[in-house]
Amino acid sequence: MLKSLNSGVSGLGANQTKLDVIGNNIANVGTTAFKGSRVRFQDELNQTIQDAGVPTTNQGGSNAAQVGLGVKLAGIDTMMNQGAIQTTGRNLDAAIDGEGYFVLGSGPAVFTDNTINVNQSTGQHSVDQNSLSQAGMNLMYTRDGSFTLDDQGNLLSSNGLRIMGYSLTNDNSTTPPTAAAPNSVIAGGFSFQFGPGEALNGYTVVLGKIGEGTLTSASVDTTNRKIILNGDFSDAGKISSASAEKAINDVLSANGIAQTVSVGGTAIPVYGTSSNIVAGGVTAVAPSNVTAGGFNFSFNQGSQLNGYTVKLGNIAAGTVTSATINNTNNVITLNADLTTLGAVRALDIQTELQNTIQTAQATTPSLAGASITVSGSPINIGASEAISGGEVSYRGMDFSFVDSNGTPQLDGYTIQLGTITAGTPTSATIDTTNEIITVNGDINSMTAFDYQRAIQNATGLSSGVIVNVSGTQTPLSNIASGLIDGGKASVNPGTVTSSNFSFAFGPGEALNGYKIKIGTISQGTQLSTDVDTANKTITINGDFVTPNAIGQDQLTAVLNNSLSKKGINQTITATGTPLTIPGSTSNPVTGGTPLQSMGADGVIAFVDGDKNLYAYDGNLKSLRIPDTVHDDATGTDLKVKTFSIGSDGVITATLDNGKIAALGQIAMAQFKNPAGLTKDGNNSYSDSITSGAPSFRSGVGTKGEDNSALYGNVKSSSLEASNVDLAQQFTDMIVASRAFQANGKTITTGDQVLQDIINLVR
Template sequence: MMRSLWAGVSGLQAHQVAMDVEGNNIANVNTAGFKYSRVNFSDLLSQTSQIATAPQGELGGQNPTQVGLGTQVSSITKIFKQGSVETTDKNTDLAIQNDGFFVVSPDGGKTDKFTRNGDFVFDADGNFVDSNGYIVQGWLQDTDTKQIDTNAPIQNITIDPGMTTPANPTSSVTIKANLNSGPSVTNKSLIYQLDSTGANTDGNKEVAAGAPSALDVGTLFDETGTSLALKDGDNFSLIFDNGTPVTTTFTYGTGAGDFQTTEDLRSQIQAAISAQSTGATATVNSSGKFEITNPTGGSSLQVSVVAGSQNNQNLLDIMSPLQGTIPADGSTKITQSLYSATHSSSIDIYDSLGTKHTLQTNFRKISQDSSNSTWEMVISVPDPGEISTLAPKNYLATQITFNSDGSLATPSSLSINYTGNNGSTGNQTISLQMGTSNQFDGMTSFDATSSTTNLTQDGYTGGNLTGIKIDETGTLIGSFSNGRSFGLAQVAMASFANNQGLESVGNGTYIQTSNSGDPIIGQANTGTRGSVQASSLEMSNVDLSRSLTQLIVVQRGFQANSKTITTSDQMLQTLLQLKS
């Protein structure tokens, strides 16, 4: 009978512990990151009054006769079930989805604690801390490489609230554009005849347009943007008559005596009129027109424009205004305007001081054959900047070619040395990346409107830190007043072989034990570690409906055990009454 008393006492004690645990669960129903606990019971050693016997002949075996001695709390298990995630209005609040713990330290990383409560803030010194003042551990950006090395040891995450980023001089410009190869263009410019100094006939520097001194006439367009579409052998004739008619035929092609470029045609016209009138000149004027001038003292010229044996009506229409008389009094005759296919784009680049300069690229189609097309490319910067050792020093001309399928042929890149002449570091090397040769990942030349689809550069001016946001990998991304964003630090996460083996030390934190295993430190979203959700907190995983139901179960268990004691007491009282 005494055994039942002590069994009841053990039941009361065990259920008292269960009540304490459930009370703690309910008390922390609104504690961020809290994980509820469950009490597990087990029976005590039973008293054996008769051992088990094996079957003997015709007599069957007998089971042991045992009386249990009560119950005990065998373990209290922490349940690391995912809590619901609540969105907050604080961008430094972090919630973990799935497994893992944040790492915090109260002593600069000498000892680590682990938590699921991501209620973090920056203190006055820029330390990233939890509500206990423990500093969150992770990795910082390397000031030299600007990268975050997650293979390095973790340390305090501290970000200077007055952080600035220095200017980064441009080292690379990437351009992706299409230069129209078709028979009709919308982007076009007048052609010019340049002299050896780079000046056109009206004396203006034609730097921005980048026109070469000779253009393939077969690549030119009329004022409607329609290609002349010349083929080898296309020709026309000019008849000059100053008393004796002389016919000169001009044939487009690459053969001896043929013209191909604007300079070829101009010089052939010049030779023809010089033979008819002393001092007469043929030029290409600033309006993109061939111009014949007959000065005073020469011979009056009667000009006829005649279709050739292999007529090209477009070319004939261009030249037809030369028809008529040019008196020897300084009078002129001019053709219709000729245009070339062009395209321009510009981008701001930065020097070592963070000063912004405009880098302009201008393209003009200058030749085309059956295998490729060639465009003049002029790169220019505003004064007093320099990119060339030759005068004028603020522009550099080169050529870019394309294959017959529209892919880039050469070059794939071009380097320039920029000097701003404003106190910044000189000879700043800038690489202009135009794509991969024989590929379509950069510059192309298709039958489509000329357009720039992507133009980027890697420079920027200096800036001050204006805000921080955190991504799902736990990277703290700083936004600066210059419009740039950089990863400044990354929050470390820990996982354990046995989460239930961790020891709770209050304030929402845990420490490792011999049964939790060592922490495996790494990035979020790697290994068994979950992802990080910013502006969110993980709520307590306490289920009130379960906890309240468990209270009833524990209460009834406690009451039942108390009945065991009172009933045993009544039986003892009855026994004592036998003597009286």
């Protein structure tokens, strides 16, 4: 028989199989996550017609002559490359972008711990087959994420198999999740109860800032495991349990701690934490400057010279510089030669004033500490020109000196002013030796007639001299200062008390209006003080729990250092022993155990999806999306409004109170040889001896080896399309069809050859 007939028959069979595979690929081009197949051929046996010849001396070697006996099927490979990700908008749809398979369970629902065990230790990530058998569960795998729910909220594949995954917690996932609440504790009169969980085990509740006006707030010291409550404990009813509860829960949430706290009871007030307002202090102020006689008078700080005036006394030529103080009329009188140009200096006036004030302190103690500084140049009043022809003009007035016969008198004499202070009686003296007429009196009140009468009656005037003065004198300004005013003496504020300390102040008014109060009181708090210049408060922070932890000298030094840094020069002195505040620190919180999202009865408990999550990835469970989530902390059921699937497979639900609950995490597996998986239909696979055992993805926050980086991300509201390339399939179909036809033609041709052989016999 012709060998070509066998070859043709084998070719028909092989290409028929290829067409079958192509037909199946094309049929499943719209199947979710379908993986197309390909056919591989191998040649059949070969018949050797002539063996290969060995080369000889005279002839080269020859190749063997072989006739092939056809083709056979080498294998059908599943092409496991990823299909396109298509958005569906359905929140129960999920696609895997990358490596991995969803894990399906065929069998009864599993909610209890340690039923199906997964080893997540280094290099393992395998499921315990014995636990699978005991649970009555068979695992299969799929990339078809078109999930559904049943009437109990169980998450299922499109063909009704259970979606397997991990339960979640906000606590340590290595501790048995018995959902026990810690013991309650007491601090500051409040009672603190805790929701189930272990995050707060080892914490203590301590009072922090408790002074008057402190807003209710809280902070968490995760290093030293403290919940610090701040508020106004200065009087009854200033801080409520409701405000304390909100402040603590807000700060726990902000620090990623999902465990909740409820606060009951009434705060115990701590009296004496704030002082009265500091009052009565006065800072010394210098009086305003005054001027007299051309001099400028400035004063040191203090009120000693308030109400005094500085006046010019005797200003005549040759007057010795001196000063007098009249404490009855509060007048300082200066005597100096203001007639002769340059006869007196400001320093001379200052020296005499200081000496006079110092002397006066013996009889007038109120002047103690007073000091005057003099600057400027004196006014020059001057004297008249020498009398000539019995006449002279001086200060706007005309003077005439004659005898009864009209003969001019006193030629060569000059006229000057003497003592000019207000209230000085009008008089005149005549110095015949130096030919000087000196006029005394209340200078700006005197008239020409006063001058005339004073000179006419002066001792030493020659008999028979007739004096005549006419005109209006020119006023003399700046002969007396204004009232010295504005000076203030230093006064110490009154003593105040706070936190059992008594506080005395140095002189001054910088601290008027301030209050001293307690700030942070917690045990171990380092002593410090805060000076708030805007609100005028001085806050003392320190250990007011340990008896005598704060010394008065230490507090004094810290207070004055803080004041100095704020530019406040006034001092404070603290005396006494500190207030000791009992009951400000609770006992440690103990006894809490983790709460997991999935209970043994299948009830989903509230685990905060906005906080750190940890998977119990050693236990594989059946996932569900319920209508309500039970809040163990409050004992209430919260309605599920919407849900979504995260990129890590974590399923979260938005509840009717706005919180986010973590329901569970979808498990994933992968294989060393995915092409070796056995197709079970319905878009699912089973592992085989060629695929290798499944390796399970570790859950979020695993305590074992984290292998999640080896897996793809979950794309929610999406599905993976078939990876079949229609263009390639049609091309392959054409090739297979032509190959089938060609093999048929081989058989037909062989038949014709056999017919010809038969005809030869005839």
